[in-house]
Amino acid sequence: MKRCLIVDDSKVIRKVARHILETLQFQVEEAGDGREAMSRCEEDMPDVVLLDWNMPVMSGMEFLQLLRQSGHADQPKVVFCTTENDMAHIRAALDAGADEYVMKPFDRETLQVKLQLVGVA
Amino acid sequence: MQVSDSSSRVLAALLQSRTGQQLTMSRRWRIETALSSVLRERNIPTLDRLISMLIAKEDPFLADEVVEALLNNETYFFRDRTPFDVLARDVLPQLAHARRDQRRLRIWSAGCSTGQEAYSLAMLFDEDRERWKDWKIEILGSDVSQKVIDKARAGRYTQFEVQRGLAIRQTIRWFEEEEDGWTVAPHLKSMVRFETRNLLDPQGARQFDLVLCRNVLLYLCKDKRRQAFDRLASVIASDGALLLGAGETVIGQTEAFAADRDIRGIYRPAALQAPARRATGT
Ligand SMILES: C[S@@+](CC[C@H](N)C(=O)[O-])C[C@H]1O[C@@H](n2cnc3c(N)ncnc32)[C@H](O)[C@@H]1O
Ligand SMILES: [Mg+2]
Numbered sequence: 001m002k003r004c005l006i007v008d009d010s011k012v013i014r015k016v017a018r019h020i021l022e023t024l025q026f027q028v029e030e031a032g033d034g035r036e037a038m039s040r041c042e043e044d045m046p047d048v049v050l051l052d053w054n055m056p057v058m059s060g061m062e063f064l065q066l067l068r069q070s071g072h073a074d075q076p077k078v079v080f081c082t083t084e085n086d087m088a089h090i091r092a093a094l095d096a097g098a099d100e101y102v103m104k105p106f107d108r109e110t111l112q113v114k115l116q117l118v119g120v121a
Numbered sequence: 122m123q124v125s126d127s128s129s130r131v132l133a134a135l136l137q138s139r140t141g142q143q144l145t146m147s148r149r150w151r152i153e154t155a156l157s158s159v160l161r162e163r164n165i166p167t168l169d170r171l172i173s174m175l176i177a178k179e180d181p182f183l184a185d186e187v188v189e190a191l192l193n194n195e196t197y198f199f200r201d202r203t204p205f206d207v208l209a210r211d212v213l214p215q216l217a218h219a220r221r222d223q224r225r226l227r228i229w230s231a232g233c234s235t236g237q238e239a240y241s242l243a244m245l246f247d248e249d250r251e252r253w254k255d256w257k258i259e260i261l262g263s264d265v266s267q268k269v270i271d272k273a274r275a276g277r278y279t280q281f282e283v284q285r286g287l288a289i290r291q292t293i294r295w296f297e298e299e300e301d302g303w304t305v306a307p308h309l310k311s312m313v314r315f316e317t318r319n320l321l322d323p324q325g326a327r328q329f330d331l332v333l334c335r336n337v338l339l340y341l342c343k344d345k346r347r348q349a350f351d352r353l354a355s356v357i358a359s360d361g362a363l364l365l366g367a368g369e370t371v372i373g374q375t376e377a378f379a380a381d382r383d384i385r386g387i388y389r390p391a392a393l394q395a396p397a398r399r400a401t402g403t
Contacts, residue, residue, distance in 0.1 A: 085296045086298060094289065
């Protein structure tokens with residue numbers, strides 16, 4: 001069973017994403033900001049991170065940069081999942097090492113396609 | 122709420138006569154939802170009123186709108202993925218060989234809905250730009266519904282539509298960002314043309330090397346489906362290929378096509394099976 005860490009400061013979004021991911025046979029963990037996500041990753045690296053951009057304490061972007069600079073260049077896969085839906089944000093995310101990008105709002109099929117594209121579903 | 126039998130018979134007859142499509146039970150459940158926007162836009166109070174307007178032929182455009190609303194236009198970029206991989210890996214290289222002198226390919230997406238299938242094809246060619254460098258690639262998308270063709274031509278999609286099937290790198294490569302959506306890049310658009318046309322009508326003298334007719338023939342009754350296959354056969358080059366939707370087949374439907382011996386999901390005009398493949402020896 002693949003493991004996915006959902007990082008989002010919105011409890012509602014985490015719940016929705018968790019539900020979808022569980023139906024896709026993922027084992028799911030949650031974090032409410034980048035810092036919490038980082039410590040989760042240090043404990044136990046997931047296969048994929050579903051990552052919000054705007055969060056308190058540590059943003060998704062800061063988390064991603066930190067993760068990729070700390071020797072985790074290709075693993076875990078990181079799928080941004082955010083309302084920042086413009087080209088500039090998307091490019092910045094890819095440059096920082098994101099593997100895929102989901103523009104909110106999303107549905108089950110979108111998430112499934114993106115997870116397939118990064119090779120975890 | 123279930124639509125009355127007599128009303129759904131009127132709608133079914135209309136849809137069938139315009140498109141050959143049958144109103145199946147599963148779609149009957151959706152009639153009300155499907156027609157609600159027509160009712161709203163035209164300020165028609167009830168479905169019964171709409172039906173009587175249709176019967177009285179009060180407004181010639183009303184029937185068009187109803188038919189368009191009843192059609193299933195579901196589609197997305199690179200739908201089902203595998204067929205596009207098969208095209209890129211097997212079918213297009215064969216055609217590249219078979220047409221190496223003409224350096225021209227004509228492709229038809231029949232029943233293209235809002236255009237994602239036609240543009241996905243253009244994307245395949247763009248991915249292999251080196252091979253197709255000085256080729257003339259002509260992709261035609263056609264659909265019986267004017268509404269979907271208008272949208273296909275505009276090439277503008279919502280964020281929901283682009284991310285349903287495309288990787289993010291593909292999105293930023295092939296689309297331009299606009300205020301309220303994503304528009305297909307001009308160099309892709311220049312490969313694709315759209316027209317409103319009923320697949321069941323005579324198709325004239327044109328010819329195609331590859332025809333995609335996916336998720337269209339599903340709801341045709343047997344006779345109409347046979348007629349559609351004949352129409353398709355009349356425009357496919359003798360060494361051309363036909364691609365159907367997942368779960369669709371020619372077997373038991375027509376004698377005009379036969380399954381390709383080697384490539385799963387590809388059908389060939391019955392008279393000549395897969396000569397392009399033999400010619401390449403690949
Ligand atoms: C479900 S969509 C499939 C779109 C695309 N081929 C795909 O597979 O994603 C079917 C389309 O076929 C069109 N269609 C139905 N009957 C047709 C006919 N007789 N001639 C042309 N188009 C037709 C519908 O309007 C609809 O847009
Ligand atoms: Mg947030």
